[in-house]
Amino acid sequence: MGRQPPQQEPETANERFASIFGATRLPLLAYAVRRLAVPEDAADVVAETFLIAWRRLDEVPPGEDARPWLFGVARGVLANHQRGERRRIALAERLREDLRGFEVPRRASRLDDVERAMASLPDDDREILRLVAWEELARDEIALVLGVSRGAVRVRLHRARKRLAQQMSVIAQSEQPAALPAASTPVTKQRAATWSEEA
Amino acid sequence: MTDPMTRLRATNPVRQSELPPISTGVWSSMQDSIASTPRAPGRSQPSTPRRKRLGKRGTLSIGLAVLLIGGGAGYAGIEGWFGGTPQGPNCLADWSDRDTAVIGSWLTGDAIADCDTFMRDAGLAPIEDPVAFTLQDYTYVTPAGQVPSGAHVLASGVAVTPQALEMRQSASDFVDGGNAACRTVPEQVEWARAELERLGLQGWSVVQADHQDPDAPCSWVDAQEPGVVTVGSGGDPLDTFAAGTWPLADQLRTKIADRCLTVGEAKRLAEELYMTYSSVDADDTLTATAITDGASDCARVDAGIGGSVQITVHGPKAER
Numbered sequence: 278m279g280r281q282p283p284q285q286e287p288e289t290a291n292e293r294f295a296s297i298f299g300a301t302r303l304p305l306l307a308y309a310v311r312r313l314a315v316p317e318d319a320a321d322v323v324a325e326t327f328l329i330a331w332r333r334l335d336e337v338p339p340g341e342d343a344r345p346w347l348f349g350v351a352r353g354v355l356a357n358h359q360r361g362e363r364r365r366i367a368l369a370e371r372l373r374e375d376l377r378g379f380e381v382p383r384r385a386s387r388l389d390d391v392e393r394a395m396a397s398l399p400d401d402d403r404e405i406l407r408l409v410a411w412e413e414l415a416r417d418e419i420a421l422v423l424g425v426s427r428g429a430v431r432v433r434l435h436r437a438r439k440r441l442a443q444q445m446s447v448i449a450q451s452e453q454p455a456a457l458p459a460a461s462t463p464v465t466k467q468r469a470a471t472w473s474e475e476a
Numbered sequence: 477m478t479d480p481m482t483r484l485r486a487t488n489p490v491r492q493s494e495l496p497p498i499s500t501g502v503w504s505s506m507q508d509s510i511a512s513t514p515r516a517p518g519r520s521q522p523s524t525p526r527r528k529r530l531g532k533r534g535t536l537s538i539g540l541a542v543l544l545i546g547g548g549a550g551y552a553g554i555e556g557w558f559g560g561t562p563q564g565p566n567c568l569a570d571w572s573d574r575d576t577a578v579i580g581s582w583l584t585g586d587a588i589a590d591c592d593t594f595m596r597d598a599g600l601a602p603i604e605d606p607v608a609f610t611l612q613d614y615t616y617v618t619p620a621g622q623v624p625s626g627a628h629v630l631a632s633g634v635a636v637t638p639q640a641l642e643m644r645q646s647a648s649d650f651v652d653g654g655n656a657a658c659r660t661v662p663e664q665v666e667w668a669r670a671e672l673e674r675l676g677l678q679g680w681s682v683v684q685a686d687h688q689d690p691d692a693p694c695s696w697v698d699a700q701e702p703g704v705v706t707v708g709s710g711g712d713p714l715d716t717f718a719a720g721t722w723p724l725a726d727q728l729r730t731k732i733a734d735r736c737l738t739v740g741e742a743k744r745l746a747e748e749l750y751m752t753y754s755s756v757d758a759d760d761t762l763t764a765t766a767i768t769d770g771a772s773d774c775a776r777v778d779a780g781i782g783g784s785v786q787i788t789v790h791g792p793k794a795e796r
Contacts, residue, residue, distance in 0.1 A: 290511075291511050294507070294510070294511055295507060295511075298503075298507045298510075302503055303492055303495065304492060306495060306498070307490060307491070307492040307495055310489075310490050310495065311488070311489050311490050314687070315687075316490075323506075324506060324510070327506070327507075327510050328510055328513065331510045331511060331513065332513075368505070368506055368509040368510065369506070371501075371502045371505055371506070372498065372502050372503075372506060374502075375496060375497075375498045375499065375502055376496060376498075379495075379496045381489050381490055382489070382490065382494055389483075389487075391480060391483040391484050391486075391487055392487050393715065394480075395484070395487075396711070396715055397715065399781065406481070406484060407484075409481065410481055410484040410485045410487075410488065411484075411485070411488045438480065438481065441480045441484070442480050445480055
């Protein structure tokens, strides 16, 4: 008779929370910093999200689904924050201190057409596109974050990508140099070439 | 052109590796502090997945986001455990089953009437014997007999007065309201004051947001908080809204706002114009909200975007 595997002690609430906290604190912080004008405000969003997770630990899905569940909570907390319902949470103060003075890196491409195209899309489109591109969440995870079916994610994402491409195309067309008379460029080039020959 | 998603990835403002270093002590302190707070009672059954259903008027059927009510100096004083949206009614056929709440932005300001509409749009039965009440700054509608202690019952069902609601809608309106033009902050303040005067909202104040971006070319205006209109610097609405918004705005302006219609005519026309000029998918429809204003000669229109377009027309029932 084979040896029975040792009986695994059930994970206590503290252990489970510690495991979730350790695995998701940085992705959640990055998520909040990306979406807030003042990086240190992300400390309150993260703290509030984990407070909710702790209070509702029995509802946090097991395994890898915990991460998108937390993003879903953080999304709600952010929405309230952006509506002006800001809460300063005492236990976030030390994290605020560490974030104080942090400046979002400037990227050469930050103001390019993709950002302008994104700015013209509805909020729902922007959010789903960013969850894919910035948070690198899979479709199943996005379904958990948004509280919708996988099919709905697929449809929404398809439409959002299409609208993003359309907007980028519109912007690209509008930024082309003012149309010159069709013949002007070749004529100029021909004349320049002629002068060159004359010279 | 490079794939848009690849380019979008490149615009990620802060990669995780670029976050400032956070000391381990900060994290462990936060973790320990949270874990020392009381937890909600456990459930005997696993929770069901949250549902969210988009419908007309941007109605959401959504598991209520759990919010911390209170906050401030610390978490220990947090007692409530409610939530939902503060910008409209939270409609619950069963107060004890908040995962099936239907929420949406205010349509008329009458919580019971708006919940009736939202439940119908979501394909659900109306709430039986509905009662409207407020609890910790949120408005709920539940069956009578399920009102929790500490709630303030709204006898009339009206949570937002028609004038206050029109101020909110006008602030977000892209036809001829707060989002219709690029105004400087002082211009937007003047606009807001004129709107308050037009709507007879006395005692309201117009304040400027704490943080102003000196480089922002235009401004935003918000009237969600009763009694206060807030103005802040912001981007040009022309760049902020989808390109397809503006042909619709032009049509609503010239065919409704600039003419003299009854509220019924304006509603029908707004719905037709939305179908013709909006850039949304062909299978989308919109039901405009019509509010009778017997004191007005002609209908006026407000259109805003909050996920989807919401159009409200105010005006007389018949020509005057």
